[in-house]
Each structure stands twice: as structure tokens, then as C-alpha cells.
Amino acid sequence: MPSQTSETEIRTYKGQDRALRADRLGTPGLLLSVLAASAPLMVVAGVMPTAFAAMGVVGQPLLFLILGAVLALFSVGYAEMSRHVHNAGAFYAYIARGLGPTAGAAASYVALAAYSALQVGIYGMFGFEVSGLLDTYLHVSIDWWVPALLAVALVGALAWLKIDLNAKVLGVLLVLEVVMVVAFDGAAVAKPAADGLSLHAFSPHSLSGGSVGIALCFCIAAFTGFEQAPVYAEETSRPNVVVKRVMFLAVGFVALFFAFSSWALTLATGPRDIVDSAQKQGPGLLFALADKNLGSTFTDVLHVLFVTGMFAALLSFHNVVARYVFAMGREGLLPAGFGRTSSASGAPAGGSLLQTVISVVVVAAFALTDHWPAGDPTAPVMHLFTWMGNVGALGVILLMAAASLAVIVFFVRRGAAGTQLWRLLAAGAAGIALLGIAAYTVKQFHVLVGAGPDDALNWVLPGIIVLALVAGLGYGLVLRARRPEVHARIGLGNEAFQLERTAAAERGTGVVPGSRRPGERESGRAAEL
Numbered sequence: 001m002p003s004q005t006s007e008t009e010i011r012t013y014k015g016q017d018r019a020l021r022a023d024r025l026g027t028p029g030l031l032l033s034v035l036a037a038s039a040p041l042m043v044v045a046g047v048m049p050t051a052f053a054a055m056g057v058v059g060q061p062l063l064f065l066i067l068g069a070v071l072a073l074f075s076v077g078y079a080e081m082s083r084h085v086h087n088a089g090a091f092y093a094y095i096a097r098g099l100g101p102t103a104g105a106a107a108s109y110v111a112l113a114a115y116s117a118l119q120v121g122i123y124g125m126f127g128f129e130v131s132g133l134l135d136t137y138l139h140v141s142i143d144w145w146v147p148a149l150l151a152v153a154l155v156g157a158l159a160w161l162k163i164d165l166n167a168k169v170l171g172v173l174l175v176l177e178v179v180m181v182v183a184f185d186g187a188a189v190a191k192p193a194a195d196g197l198s199l200h201a202f203s204p205h206s207l208s209g210g211s212v213g214i215a216l217c218f219c220i221a222a223f224t225g226f227e228q229a230p231v232y233a234e235e236t237s238r239p240n241v242v243v244k245r246v247m248f249l250a251v252g253f254v255a256l257f258f259a260f261s262s263w264a265l266t267l268a269t270g271p272r273d274i275v276d277s278a279q280k281q282g283p284g285l286l287f288a289l290a291d292k293n294l295g296s297t298f299t300d301v302l303h304v305l306f307v308t309g310m311f312a313a314l315l316s317f318h319n320v321v322a323r324y325v326f327a328m329g330r331e332g333l334l335p336a337g338f339g340r341t342s343s344a345s346g347a348p349a350g351g352s353l354l355q356t357v358i359s360v361v362v363v364a365a366f367a368l369t370d371h372w373p374a375g376d377p378t379a380p381v382m383h384l385f386t387w388m389g390n391v392g393a394l395g396v397i398l399l400m401a402a403a404s405l406a407v408i409v410f411f412v413r414r415g416a417a418g419t420q421l422w423r424l425l426a427a428g429a430a431g432i433a434l435l436g437i438a439a440y441t442v443k444q445f446h447v448l449v450g451a452g453p454d455d456a457l458n459w460v461l462p463g464i465i466v467l468a469l470v471a472g473l474g475y476g477l478v479l480r481a482r483r484p485e486v487h488a489r490i491g492l493g494n495e496a497f498q499l500e501r502t503a504a505a506e507r508g509t510g511v512v513p514g515s516r517r518p519g520e521r522e523s524g525r526a527a528e529l
Contacts, residue, residue, distance in 0.1 A: 026237050029167035030229060030246045036170040037225030037320070038254055039313035041177040041306050042125070044184075044261050045286040047222050052262075052278035054447065055215035058271045059206030061263040063219050068255025070433045071223055074400055075251055077407035077427030079244040080420065082230045084410075086239050087493035088348075089327035090230040091399045096491025098406025098413075104490045105476025106469050107402060108333050112324050113468035114395025116355060118224065119317035120362045121388025123148040124380035126310045127363075133303060144380045145367035151311060152363060155318050156356035160347050173305075173312035178257075180298075180305050184286070185264035187293045193270035200271045201263050213440040214447055220437060221393040222258055225316065226250035227400060231323050234493070268293065318355055325351030327493065332479065332486035333472075362388075382450060387461055390441075390448045395465045397438045404431030 051060055078094070087093035089104075091111045096104020127148030134140040134147075158169065189197065200206055229246045233239040268289045269277045278285055291299040326348030329338025338350040366384045404427040411420045441448065442462055451457040479487040 027242050027245055027249075029171070030232055030236055030242060031249055032171035032174055033167050033232065033316060033319070034225050034228045034246060034250050035253065036174045036312040037228060037316040038222060038250075039122075039177075039309050040174070040181055040257065040261075041302075041309040042122075042313065043222040043258060044181050044265075045306055046125070046283045047218055048258075048262050048265060049278040049282055049285040051215045051218040052265070052274050053282065054218065055211050056275055057207055057209055057212070057215075058201045058266055058274055059203070059212075060215060060219065061201040061259045061266070062204070062206060063212070063215055064222075064255055064259040064262060065202075067216065067220055067223060068251060068259070070430055071226070071251050071255075072248070073426040074404060074430035074434065075226070075247045077423045077430070078227065078230075078400075078403060079247050080423050081403075081407050081410065082233060082243040082247070083240045085230075085491070085493075086233040087327060087491065088231055088234055088323040089331070089491065089493065090228070090233075090324075091403055092324075093327070093491040093493060094230075094403050094410075095399075095406045098408070098410035099402070101487050101490035102473065102476035102480055103402075103406075105333055105479065105487075106472035107399060108324070108328050108490075109468040109472030109475070110395050110465060111399055112321065112328065113464055114392045114399065115317055115321045115324065116358055116392075117388040117395070117464070118392030119314060119321055119355065120359050121385045121392065122310055122314050122317070123151060123359060123363050124366065124384030124388070126151055126307065126314065128378070128380045128385075129303075129307050129310070133307065137300075143367070145363055148363050148367075148380070149360065151314060152356060152359045155311070155314050155359075156352060158315055159318050159322055159352040159356075160342060160349060170312050170316055173308050176305050177309040177312075180302055181257075181261055183298070184290055184294065184302075185261055188264035188268040188289070191293060192267040193273070195267075195270040195272065197267065198271050201266045206271075211444075211447075214444050216437055217390075217393070217441045217444060217448055219258075220397065221389065223251070223254050224393060224396055226254060227396070228316075228320050231320050265289070318352065318359075321355045322348045322351035325354050330493070331489050331491070332483070333475065333490065386449055387457070390445065391461050391464050394438065394441050394445075394462060395468070397434055397441065398465065401431050401434040401438060404428065404434065 048060065052058075081094050081097075085093050085097055089096075089108060089111075092104045092108035095107040124144070127144035127146070130147035130151075131142050131144045134142060192198075226247055229243045229250065233243050236242045265285070266274045269285075281288055287299050287302060290302055325334060325338050326341065327339075328334040329336055329340070329350060331339070338348075338354060340350050341347060342349040363384070366380065369379075369383075407427045408424045408431075411417055411424060417424060445451075445462060446453050446455060446458045449457055449461060476487070476490070479490075
């Protein structure tokens with residue numbers, strides 16, 4: 001009988017590190033890593049005023065609670081899936097295991113495009129804010145792309161370190177953000193505007209008379225991050241427990257924290273004046289209110305933490321993209337060189353390097369056009385940040401909808417529909433809601449990116465996600481026809497290499513392609529197609 005395959009043997013398969021280091025993250029570290037992507041201060045200062053201004057109604061706090069309920073339903077099936085599949089490819093691995101490897105290949109390219117867009121877009125806001133702070137406090141004038149490119153280099157360097165060290169950096173920055181927002185919220189509750197402690201923002205009537213659909217599109221982007229927990233499953237202790245726990249903690253925290261903070265904004269201005277104030281002051285609303293209620297020193301610190309919070313989000317998204325690239329390289333969806341980790345830290349070195357290169361290229365491209373329209377100083381925010389952020393959010397919403405369907409198919413095929421019925425119903429309800437939000441996002445894309453109804457941006461930007469989908473689907477079909485053994489491994493992660501080692505030991509013929517799932521016959525995968 002062959003000896004059991006050790007973790008070291010799997011990691012050094014074919015002389016390469018092919019697995020992420022296990023037991024690096026517990027519940028606190030993983031929770032801080034995924035919450036950092038939500039960038040609480042960036043949402044409170046940027047997303048919330050924009051949503052109030054665009055929707056024209058007061059009920060944003062209620063919307064955060066509604067979206068929290070929808071995403072909690074999504075998490076029911078998604079979290080259960082995480083107990084059965086441990087793969088840094090998360091979304092695409094789940095979709096591959098439920099809907100087949102070709103669908104998984106398509107999802108992998110969509111995930112890569114979506115998360116990369118979300119990460120790179122933040123560099124626009126980051127560079128704009130840092131250059132503004134330097135001009136205000138040090139009277140140093142530099143272009144936005146200079147601090148943006150410096151941040152690219154620093155993020156790339158930190159991403160090569162151990163993930164537990166990254167989690168500590170993210171944790172410190174996140175806690176500082178949350179403390180400052182809580183201080184603002186407390187001041188707003190203690191000293192509300194003339195309307196007093198009004199709960200009108202939580203009333204269903206507060207959603208009437210405006211564009212709720214547009215607000216949903218803005219607000220759901222604020223939740224982005226909680227779904228990243230399974231990406232770190234291979235690096236957690238007790239992934240069956242920790243990943244599921246972190247997802248529900250993250251959804252609950254984000255929903256309640258943002259609902260309370262958006263309510264605090266309505267109290268600080270008064271419910272009757274919040275829309276008008278948001279339309280006039282935009283992202284400056286939070287800082288103006290903080291200066292009025294808590295003083296200029298607090299506001300100065302808030303500006304600095306706004307920047308550090310964005311840096312935390314940049315590092316968090318970079319880590320996620322790097323792990324997707326690693327998983328895709330390991331499974332043949334990208335060149336094999338990307339499926340390696342650093343021998344020193346266990347970080348996905350190839351994936352991190354690729355995302356750094358992509359960031360440099362995109363930031364440089366926008367820097368060359370940052371005066372279009374001529375003389376527009378907000379170009380890095382209105383173009384790089386807004387365009388890429390909405391492209392990424394659309395991709396993630398579609399991935400969540402597809403993952404909901406994959407969860408249902410996965411358990412039905414395993415004959416577990418009866419025992420998992422309530423989870424499947426929750427996944428179905430969440431999937432329908434997410435598809436509706438995705439459809440409305442596409443319909444109102446011109447509003448989200450600030451373009452005219454007939455502007456080419458309305459199809460060019462969503463076309464990035466469509467192009468990624470087509471490319472992934474096409475490549476998946478090519479693998480199915482020409483390299484079926486690679487096609488069969490999509491979504492299996494380390495399990496594929498365990499099978500290969502076991503099969504090779506049994507047959508004594510060297511490494512053979514792993515075309516079976518655990519517990520399946522040789523032809524079982526083909527039957528799923």
C-alpha cells in the first residue's frame with residue numbers, strides 16, 4: 001500500500017511549491033483580512049454621500065440591512081460549500097465543482113478581471129487623496145500617479161511576506177478606521193441636527209420617490225470583501241469552521257456598521273437635508289460634518305486614516321488576486337509558473353508579481369490621459385476609481401449569482417438535496433436577487449460611471465467582464481478538447497495533486513494526470529460534463 005501523501009510532498013510536487021502554507025490564519029486574522037477590503041472609511045466618506053445624492057431618498061440605512069439579509073442568504077450555501085471545497089480559487093472552484101470545469105474556467109477569468117479592476121481602481125482615489133494632503137499640509141505639489149505608483153511598489157513588496165504578517169498590518173489599519181468612524185457616529189447621535197434622533201431612514205417610506213435600484217448598485221459594492229474568506233481556506237487553521245464563521249461575521253458586521261453609519265450621516269445633517277447636502281458636498285460631506293462636530297484636528301486625522309484605509313484595501317485585494325492567479329496557474333488555466341509560492345514566505349509570488357505589473361500598466365495608462373477632459377483634476381477619481389470600481393463590482397455580483405446556482409447543482413448531484421434543502425432554497429433566493437441587481441447595474445451603468453445614456457463607456461466597461469467570460473469559456477473548451485487531463489483538474493486544487501501522487505505510487509509508473517475526483521471512478525468526471 002502506498003504511504004499517505006504528506007503536505008511537504010504536495011507542496012514540493014515536481015520540485016515546485018504548489019500549495020499555500022497551512023495554519024497561518026485563525027478567525028481574527030482572516031476576519032481582519034477580509035474586512036479590510038470593505039474599506040469602512042472609504043465607504044462612509046465616498047460611497048454613502050454618492051448613494052444619497054444619486055438615489056435622492058433617505059433610506060440608505062434600510063438598504064444596507066436589506067442587502068445584508070440577501071448576502072446572508074447567499075452565505076448560507078456559499079459557507080456550506082466552503083466545508084467541501086478548499087481552494088484559493090474560491091468562486092471559480094465552487095462553480096467548477098457545481099457547473100463543470102468549463103464553467104469554472106470562465107468564472108476564473110471573470111474573477112481575475114473583477115478583483116483586479118477593484119484593486120487597481122483604488123489607486124486612482126489613493127493617489128488623488130495623497131497628492132491633495134501633501135499640497136494642503138506640506139505645500140508640495142505632485143501628480144496623483146506618483147504616490148499611486150509608490151503604493152503599487154509597497155503593496156507588491158508586502159504581498160511577498162507571510163500572510164499572517166499581512167493580516168496584522170491590515171488589522172491595525174482597519175481598527176484605526178473603525179474607531180474614527182465610530183467616534184463620528186457617536187458625535188452625530190449625541191448632537192443630532194434639528195430633527196433629533198429620527199428613525200425615518202429605517203422606514204420603508206424612506207425608499208419612495210427616488211432611484212432605489214441605483215442605490216442598491218452603489219451599496220452592494222460596499223460589501224465586497226466578505227466573499228473572499230474561502231480564498232484563504234488553504235492557509236487557515238480548521239478551514240471547515242473558520243471560513244464559515246468569518247463569512248457570517250463579516251456580513252453581519254458590514255451590514256450593521258454601514259447601516260448605523262449611514263443613519264449617523266442623516267442625523268448629522270437632518271433627514272430632510274441629507275440628500276441636498278450630499279449633492280452639494282459629495283465625498284467632502286463626512287469631513288465637513290466631522291470638522292463641525294469634532295474639530296479640525298479630528299478631521300485632519302480622519303483624512304490621514306482615509307488614505308491608510310485605502311492602502312489596507314489595496315493590500316487586501318492584491319492578496320486575493322495573487323491567490324486567484326496562483327490557483328489558476330496550479331490548475332493549468334494560466335502558465336504553470338504562476339502556480340508557485342515563495343519558498344521563504346509561502347506567498348503566491350508569481351500571482352503577486354503579475355498583479356503588480358497589471359497595476360503599473362493601468363495606472364501608467366490613466367496617468368497619460370489624466371488631463372482628459374482637459375484640466376480635470378478629478379480624473380483619477382472619476383475615471384480610474386469610478387470606472388474600474390463599477391466594472392469589478394459587476395463581475396463580483398455575477399460571480400455570486402453563478403456560485404448560488406453552483407451550490408444548488410453541487411448538492412443535488414451528490415444526492416444531498418433533502419438534507420441541504422433549506423440551504424439550497426436560501427441560495428436560490430439569493431441568486432435571483434443578485435441577478436436582478438446585476439441586470440439593473442448594467443441598465444443604469446451610465447449613471448454609475450457618470451456617462452451619458454448613449455456614451456460608448458456604457459458597453460465598453462461592462463464589455464471587460466464579457467470579454468473575460470468569453471476568453472475563459474473559450475479556453476475551457478480548448479482544454480476539454482486538447483488537454484482533458486488538465487480540464488479535469490479545474491477546481492480540484494491540491495486534491496488533484498494528491499490523486500496524481502497516489503495513482504503514481506499505485507502504478508509505479510511516475511506521475512500520471514489526475515483525472516479523478518476523490519471517491520470517483522476514472523470516468524466520473526467525464527460523466528459530469
